[in-house]
Amino acid sequence: xxxxxxxxxxxxxxxxxxxxxxxxxxxxxxxEVQRTSAALVEAGGKGVNVARVLAKxxxxxxxxxxxxxxxxxxxxxxxxxxxxxxxxPIAGSIRTNxxxxxxxxxxxxxxxxxxxxxxxxxxxxLTAVGDHLEPRPAWLVxxxxxxxxxxxxxxxxxxxxxxxxxVPVALDTSGPALAAAIGAGAxxxxxxxxxxxxxxxxxxxxxxxxxxxxxxLRAKGTKELLVSMGGHGALLITQEGAWWAGGPPLxxxxxxxxxxxxxxxxxxxxxxxxxxxxxxxxxxxxxCLLPGTTVPSPDQTRACADAVRVVADxxxxxxxxxxxx
Amino acid sequence: xxxxxxxxxxxxxxVATDKADATRQLAKKLQAAGRVTDLEGFLADVAAREAQxxxxxxxxIGLPHARSExxxxxxxxxxxxxxxxxxGAPDGPATLVFLIAAPAGGGSEHLTILAALxxxxxxxxxxxxxxDAADEAAVASYVQSEVGS
Numbered sequence: 001x002x003x004x005x006x007x008x009x010x011x012x013x014x015x016x017x018x019x020x021x022x023x024x025x026x027x028x029x030x031x032e033v034q035r036t037s038a039a040l041v042e043a044g045g046k047g048v049n050v051a052r053v054l055a056k057x058x059x060x061x062x063x064x065x066x067x068x069x070x071x072x073x074x075x076x077x078x079x080x081x082x083x084x085x086x087x088x089p090i091a092g093s094i095r096t097n098x099x100x101x102x103x104x105x106x107x108x109x110x111x112x113x114x115x116x117x118x119x120x121x122x123x124x125x126l127t128a129v130g131d132h133l134e135p136r137p138a139w140l141v142x143x144x145x146x147x148x149x150x151x152x153x154x155x156x157x158x159x160x161x162x163x164x165x166x167v168p169v170a171l172d173t174s175g176p177a178l179a180a181a182i183g184a185g186a187x188x189x190x191x192x193x194x195x196x197x198x199x200x201x202x203x204x205x206x207x208x209x210x211x212x213x214x215x216x217l218r219a220k221g222t223k224e225l226l227v228s229m230g231g232h233g234a235l236l237i238t239q240e241g242a243w244w245a246g247g248p249p250l251x252x253x254x255x256x257x258x259x260x261x262x263x264x265x266x267x268x269x270x271x272x273x274x275x276x277x278x279x280x281x282x283x284x285x286x287x288c289l290l291p292g293t294t295v296p297s298p299d300q301t302r303a304c305a306d307a308v309r310v311v312a313d314x315x316x317x318x319x320x321x322x323x324x325x
Numbered sequence: 326x327x328x329x330x331x332x333x334x335x336x337x338x339x340v341a342t343d344k345a346d347a348t349r350q351l352a353k354k355l356q357a358a359g360r361v362t363d364l365e366g367f368l369a370d371v372a373a374r375e376a377q378x379x380x381x382x383x384x385x386i387g388l389p390h391a392r393s394e395x396x397x398x399x400x401x402x403x404x405x406x407x408x409x410x411x412x413g414a415p416d417g418p419a420t421l422v423f424l425i426a427a428p429a430g431g432g433s434e435h436l437t438i439l440a441a442l443x444x445x446x447x448x449x450x451x452x453x454x455x456x457d458a459a460d461e462a463a464v465a466s467y468v469q470s471e472v473g474s
Contacts, residue, residue, distance in 0.1 A: 062440065071447035086440045087447050089382045091415065120415060127378040134392075135433035 007268065008138020009060040013129055013158060014047030016114040016147040017065040018097040019073060022254065022292030026103045036100070040292045043077040044097055046143035046172050049260035050267075053283070053295035055082040057268055059138075064128050066090040066117060066147070088128050090121045092147075099292065105252040116149040129158055133165035139267050143172035143260070152176040159184035172263050174198065182217055188224040189217070190263045193320065196227055207323060208316030210235050211242050226280065228262050230255070232321050234284070235314075236266075236277040243274050244314040244323045245281040247307040250288060257293035258284045265301065274310045281308045329401045329438065329473035332461035333358050336404040339422070345372070347410045348389045351402040351424040360400040361426060367395040371424070381414030386446055388412070390425035392435050399434050400426045401442075401472065403464060405456065421455060441472045 020043070023036035043052070051061040067074055067087040074094060075085045092115025100108040117125070133140065142158045155177050162169035168187040171178065174195040182189070182199065196213060197204050204210050214225040214237025225237040233246020252258070265283030269276040282304040286296035289304075296304075314323050334354050341347035345368075352368055355361040370393035374380075380388040387410065402424035409418030423442060427435030445451040451471065458464040 062436075067447065069447075071444075075444050075447070084440055085444060087443050089384070089443075089447060091383060118415065120413075123378055130377075131436055131439070135436065 007054070007057060007059040009062075009135075010051065010054050010139045010141060010267065011062045011064065011129075011132045011137045012047035012051045013125070013140070013142040014045035014063060014065045014144050015117070015125065015150060015154060016095070016145045017043070017045035017048050017067070017074065018095045018111070018114070019070075019077075020044030020097045020099065020256070020293050022099045022101060022256065024101045024291070028100050028102050028106070028108055040294075041077070042293050043074050044257075044293055046260050047141055048078070048083070049257045049293055049295065050141050050143060050172075050264045051083045052078070052081050053261050053264045053287075054268060056295055057298055057301070059268070062086050062132060064088065064125070064132060066092075066115065066121060066125055068093045068115065070094050086128055086132070088121065088125045090115055090117060092116055099254070099256050101254050101291065105254070107255055109256065114145075114147040117147050118149065122150055122154070126157060126161070130161055133161060133167050136165070136167055138168070140167050140169045141172070141263070141267065142169065143263070145173065146177050152180045155181040156184040159186045170263060170267060172259070182222050183220045185221045186223070188226055188266065189222050190226040190228060190259065190266070192228045192230070192259065205319060206316060207235065207242070207244070207314045207318050207320055210320060211237055211316055213237070214242070226263065226266055226277070228259050228284065229320065233323065234262060234277060234281050235320065236273055236280075238273050240273055241313060243277050243310055243312050245274075245277045245308055245310045246323070247281065247285055247304070247309060250285060252288035253291050254293070255288055257295065258287040261287035261295060274312060278305070278308045278310050327398045328465075328469050329399060330403060330465050330468050331358065332465045334400065334402045335461040335464045337461060337464070339404040339406045340408060341406055341410045344375070344387060344389070344410055344412050347387065347404060347406060347422050348424060351404050351422065355400055355402050355424070355426055358400075360397050361395055362397060363395040367391070367393050367426065370395070381412030381419055382446065383414055383416045384446065384449075384452060385409070385417065385420040386412070386414065386452075387419030387422040388425070388439075388442070389422070390427075390435065390439060392427045392429050394429040396426040396428045398428065399438060401438065401468065402426070403455070403468060421452060438472065445471055
């Protein structure tokens with residue numbers, strides 16, 4: 001896969017950003033005092049992660065996020081990574097998340113709820129998004145959990161703004177925020193299998209179940225469905241068809257942010273749906289091999305591309321978790 | 326390239342009755358500098374933007390801004406308002422007012438200025454340096470060096 005055109009500019013919205021601390025221990029012992037490796041501190045939040053990895057792959061990226069007195073910390077972490085921060089000032093502070101990674105890759109995440117946004121701060125955030133849609137970026141990505149005080153329909157409103165401005169929009173969130181947004185006309189959503197089951201209120205056992213889910217979502221206005229399944233690869237359901245992609249088992253160093261890289265790969269890739277899915281999976285795999293939420297470089301994502309296998313029209317009767325075999 | 330801000334675009338001790346008045350006084354400076362061609366037309370564009378969403382920010386900042394066909398070059402006007410003027414921020418009146426004016430066809434230029442300013446305004450030292458600056462020239466050269474390049 002080669003890039004023949006300059007990667008497009010991407011604007012991301014992260015309503016609930018974080019300062020992510022990652023520490024490594026051999027085995028986590030609950031209730032004990034343990035020494036950890038020195039904490040790796042990174043700018044976090046799903047939209048921020050997407051901006052970071054896309055910036056590393058040549059995209060001009062702007063990360064819109066609410067930030068209080070600690071905004072400078074976030075800006076300082078993102079600036080060297082060529083991500084332009086657009087802080088929307090709030091009274092609260094950016095939350096701290098802690099990920100504990102064990103030797104075997106098991107990751108325990110402790111996430112703070114984050115700042116509470118006032119009605120006025122929320123409007124300022126939406127206005128910032130609206131302003132950034134005017135120059136018509138290649139993508140608007142709205143991702144992550146919603147902070148307290150923000151109504152569930154935030155992503156629905158964001159998607160509606162993007163549709164109105166004729167800007168493709170990708171959503172990566174879960175629960176009520178995702179459920180409220182499926183009718184808003186998003187170009188692509190990227191839930192994992194559990195998140196998709198939750199919003200649909202039914203179990204998705206077979207590939208056919210996921211294909212049906214994609215058809216249902218399309219009828220409601222969401223065009224493409226990218227379902228990440230961790231070690232079981234990913235499924236893509238669009239109007240043109242269904243594809244599965246995955247690769248041989250790997251030992252993850254940290255799965256934090258891997259889903260964000262999967263979505264980023266999908267947005268970065270141009271070409272046919274199967275190529276875009278293959279790129280998505282390769283980027284997610286590359287992210288798993290790196291500690292914390294460190295994002296992969298073009299060399300690292302390219303190195304993972306060869307191991308990825310794509311299956312067009314996977315058997316609908318097959319269990320989703322068996323397509324890999 | 327024309328500087329974003331020059332000493333003529335800075336007001337050190339502005340007294341304003343409200344945000345419309347503060348904006349008008351700053352806009353007149355932009356007009357005098359030849360950067361705004363039609364004062365009333367430009368003010369209407371700023372008011373339209375302000376009506377969508379108050380531009381007051383925490384920390385005593387007012388940030389009226391607009392893309393407008395009445396603007397010739399990207400411009401930043403700045404006023405210190407020691408008595409304060411309400412820009413709708415939750416924590417009180419604005420004592421620093423930045424007026425961002427960008428040409429209508431400027432694409433994302435006005436966002437670039439807005440973003441550069443937003444990133445610096447969260448830094449208390451940036452605001453303090455402007456408040457402590459001795460004269461218009463000192464304010465203009467500092468802000469130009471931080472935001473304009």
